[in-house]
Amino acid sequence: MRYPATHKDDTRARIVRAASRRFRRDGPDRTAIGDLMGDLRLTHGGFYRHFRGKDELFGEALAEALRDVSLRLERAALAAPEGGRAQAIIDAYLSPEHLGDVAGGCPIAALASDLSRAGRSLHGTAFEAAAREHMGRMANYLPGDTLDARRRTARVLFSGMAGTMAMGRALADPKRQREVLAEARQFYRTALGV
Amino acid sequence: MRYPATHKDDTRARIVRAASRRFRRDGPDRTAIGDLMGDLRLTHGGFYRHFRGKDELFGEALAEALRDVSLRLERAALAAPEGGRAQAIIDAYLSPEHLGDVAGGCPIAALASDLSRAGRSLHGTAFEAAAREHMGRMANYLPGDTLDARRRTARVLFSGMAGTMAMGRALADPKRQREVLAEARQFYRTALGV
DNA sequence: TGTACATCAGTGAACGCGCGTTCACTGATGTAC
DNA sequence: TGTACATCAGTGAACGCGCGTTCACTGATGTAC
Numbered sequence: 077m078r079y080p081a082t083h084k085d086d087t088r089a090r091i092v093r094a095a096s097r098r099f100r101r102d103g104p105d106r107t108a109i110g111d112l113m114g115d116l117r118l119t120h121g122g123f124y125r126h127f128r129g130k131d132e133l134f135g136e137a138l139a140e141a142l143r144d145v146s147l148r149l150e151r152a153a154l155a156a157p158e159g160g161r162a163q164a165i166i167d168a169y170l171s172p173e174h175l176g177d178v179a180g181g182c183p184i185a186a187l188a189s190d191l192s193r194a195g196r197s198l199h200g201t202a203f204e205a206a207a208r209e210h211m212g213r214m215a216n217y218l219p220g221d222t223l224d225a226r227r228r229t230a231r232v233l234f235s236g237m238a239g240t241m242a243m244g245r246a247l248a249d250p251k252r253q254r255e256v257l258a259e260a261r262q263f264y265r266t267a268l269g270v
Numbered sequence: 271m272r273y274p275a276t277h278k279d280d281t282r283a284r285i286v287r288a289a290s291r292r293f294r295r296d297g298p299d300r301t302a303i304g305d306l307m308g309d310l311r312l313t314h315g316g317f318y319r320h321f322r323g324k325d326e327l328f329g330e331a332l333a334e335a336l337r338d339v340s341l342r343l344e345r346a347a348l349a350a351p352e353g354g355r356a357q358a359i360i361d362a363y364l365s366p367e368h369l370g371d372v373a374g375g376c377p378i379a380a381l382a383s384d385l386s387r388a389g390r391s392l393h394g395t396a397f398e399a400a401a402r403e404h405m406g407r408m409a410n411y412l413p414g415d416t417l418d419a420r421r422r423t424a425r426v427l428f429s430g431m432a433g434t435m436a437m438g439r440a441l442a443d444p445k446r447q448r449e450v451l452a453e454a455r456q457f458y459r460t461a462l463g464v
Numbered sequence: 465t466g467t468a469c470a471t472c473a474g475t476g477a478a479c480g481c482g483c484g485t486t487c488a489c490t491g492a493t494g495t496a497c
Numbered sequence: 498t499g500t501a502c503a504t505c506a507g508t509g510a511a512c513g514c515g516c517g518t519t520c521a522c523t524g525a526t527g528t529a530c
Contacts, residue, residue: 084473103387105299108516121519122474130517178386184437188382192372192439193297199442231450232434232457239433240426243378245386248393256425263426267461278506302483315486316507324484 088126090116096137096144097179100186104134131197138191139202141183146210153217161217162270169237170261172254175244184234185241210234219268233264282320284310290331290338291373294380298328325391332385333396335377340404347411355411356464363431364455366448369438378428379435404428413462427458 094115098107109130110120127133149165156164168174174181184191184207191198198204211230218233220226240260247253288309292301303324304314321327343359350358362368368375378385378401385392392398405424412427414420434454441447 087473103299103383105297109518110516118473119475120517121476124518125473184433186383186386188433188436189297189380190383192380192436195440196442198440204442228453229457231437232454235434235437235450236430236454236457237433239378239382239431239436240429242382242386242433243425243429246389246392248390248398256429259422260426260430263423263430263461267457281506303485304483312506313508314484315509318485319506 084126087116087118091123091126092133092136092140095133096141096183099134099137100141100181100183101179103187104130104190135198135201135203138183138187139206142203142206142210144180145182146206146213150213150217160270162219162268163265165214165217166233166237166261166264166268166270169234170240170257170264172257175241175253175257178245182234182238182241185238185245188238188242219270229268233268237264278320281310281312285317285320286327286330286334289327290335290377293328293331294335294375294377295373297381298324298384329392329395329397332377332381333400336397336400336404338374339376340400340407344407344411354464356413356462357459359408359411360427360431360455360458360462360464363428364434364451364458366451369435369447369451372439376428376432376435379432379439382432382436413464423462427462431458 091112095107095112098112098115109123113120113123149168152164152168153161169182178186191203211227211234214230214234215223215226218226218229220229237260240256244253244256244260247256285306289301289306292306292309303317307314307317343362346358346362347355363376372380405421405428408424408428409417409420412420412423414423431454434450438447438450438454441450
């Protein structure tokens with residue numbers, strides 16, 4: 077082989093990482109394979125040694141992005157004292173830093189309508205699994221009597237906060253953006269009683 | 271003139287209406303001018319007699335869609351008894367009918383990430399005005415001591431419900447979709463105390 | 465140890481397609497006389 | 498009332514561009530002998 081045995085896996089992983097950022101920033105329709113490969117100083121032709129096509133990459137990139145964000149939120153939760161973990165998650169998610177970092181932020185917020193359009197075609201993909209995992213992980217830090225109730229809360233909370241994040245990013249004025257985030261943090265903390 | 275004086279305005283309005291449905295259903299990048307004009311049995315060339323380009327149409331179509339939805343929600347509110355209006359709005363928005371009707375539903379839910387990407391370029395457009403109007407109109411039916419507080423609630427509520435709607439549509443199983451809607455209706459009613 | 469060969473990640477030209485936009489033209493009707 | 502002309506919404510060919518995907522080729526390295 078031309079390259080060490082790990083090289084191909086390495087390249088593949090780097091493509092997924094670059095894609096997860098570009099997809100979040102520009103959306104799937106405005107992300108070109110050529111630009112993506114250019115991020116790694118490669119050319120577009122080589123892409124097909126790693127993926128069947130753009131759709132396959134989209135699913136994987138989305139899943140990785142969500143796992144990333146989810147683990148980051150978990151770290152924020154664990155850094156807070158036991159009683160303040162739900163609040164820590166809400167504050168971390170609805171932070172100005174997150175609003176400013178589309179490319180590294182929550183893929184649900186960055187790609188809400190693309191996911192909605194993908195609809196049934198997402199069924200059974202790595203992203204669906206990652207979403208379930210994410211809701212389960214977050215449920216551990218949310219209030220609720222049963223695990224099921226906490227999972228329900230996670231679904232409503234995270235889809236709601238993603239919507240607010242998307243709308244906040246559409247605002248032109250940074251001051252208004254921060255206000256909306258603050259309003260939402262207040263709202264969700266009160267709603268959850270944390 | 272070849273056509274009656276009202277004809278051109280008529281055609282323009284019909285283009286906006288068709289566009290508002292196609293944009294919501296397929297997203298701006300997958301909506302082709304040719305298809306759009308085909309909806310009215312016209313050809314693509316004539317489009318430029320009415321609009322400077324696709325972007326101009328996008329802004330107008332979005333604004334009309336939001337005004338439409340907003341007025342529909344207001345009618346739902348007014349059909350309910352005085353104490354139940356906020357609930358009526360939440361129930362109408364988070365209904366299975368709305369989930370099933372992307373093309374005729376809330377453009378914030380249908381186009382959240384496209385709006386987020388549009389960012390500053392939305393500033394000063396008809397859509398921005400329509401969004402402000404919508405939040406103001408809804409504020410009339412929400413709880414809160416001051417108009418400003420009710421407006422804040424409207425922003426959080428509608429961006430949140432839009433996110434939940436987008437995520438709900440991404441689910442493959444209709445039963446799960448209805449569950450998520452019911453959870454969210456419960457959540458927001460409780461949060462607003464209505 | 466040295467040599468010939470096989471492998472395969474990556475290259476870049478080419479193909480096909482869809483789409484936004486432009487533009488010369490059409491033809492039905494209103495208007496001027 | 499009748500005729501010539503102007504108007505302009507709409508037509509459809511054409512242009513230019515970007516992009517996903519394919520494919521023959523490259524060339525560095527591992528392997529066989």
